[in-house]
Ligand SMILES: Nc1ncnc2c1ncn2[C@@H]1O[C@H](COP(=O)(O)OP(=O)(O)OP(=O)(O)O)[C@@H](O)[C@H]1O
């Protein structure tokens with residue numbers, strides 16, 4: 687039995703897509719690919735993952751279309767429940783997961799949704815126990831600068847000095863207006879290479895799909911759900927399966 691792999695989507699830049707990607711990658715691995723996952727929401731300023739879960743439960747309760755889809759899915763899903771989401775302030779995240787694992791749970795991957803500045807000492811302490819870090823960011827100047835500064839700090843102040851378990855840190859270009867890397871991203875990649883950093887091959891498009899988490903009425907498909915796999919018809923063009931494949935190759939699960 688191998689230890690669970692700790693993965694964080696982290697950056698100090700707000701609104702980069704951490705909670706969205708944490709949810710979608712966790713859901714895809716759990717519901718589409720059969721891995722066991724747990725998600726730890728460490729953003730006590732808003733606890734987005736918990737909010738998503740509450741929203742998903744509410745939507746499936748009040749919207750008959752989504753209720754039917756949920757019932758149908760769980761009839762054949764080999765696990766009979768959704769993956770666990772736990773909320774904690776950053777300072778308590780390590781003890782929370784330690785206790786969870788000591789109780790005999792053995793997920794394949796534990797995802798951490800981490801936000802906040804590295805000037806808060808609790809953040810480096812939590813980053814120190816991660817195995818892999820993914821830093822989502824758009825190429826927009828201010829956002830990229832902040833995310834690159836964060837990545838650079840983790841690499842130079844933590845990874846190269848042995849202050850963390852992190853084996854690999856990768857940026858992810860998100861909210862892109864193309865589906866493949868464009869010249870701006872290639873230029874940014876060249877800059878990253880000079881810093882000893884890199885980004886994933888897969889980029890995430892700016893798409894309203896990534897915001898679709900279900901409405902109380904009507905039959906609009908759901909993409910970002912903590913209870914269900916992303917709707918099949920919305921997967922096309924999302925680059926999510928490609929992202930998950932690339933992440934699995936890196937984290938080796
Ligand atoms: N690929 C995408 N395309 C379009 N909108 C997106 C995409 N990814 C996320 N969003 C939207 O961008 C906003 C910020 O996303 P999200 O909350 O996931 O970011 P975050 O990094 O977790 O933010 P915070 O720093 O507040 O925790 C949300 O409204 C989300 O629905």
Ligand SMILES: [Mg+2]
Nearest residue numbers: 704705729734
């Ligand atoms: Mg968030």
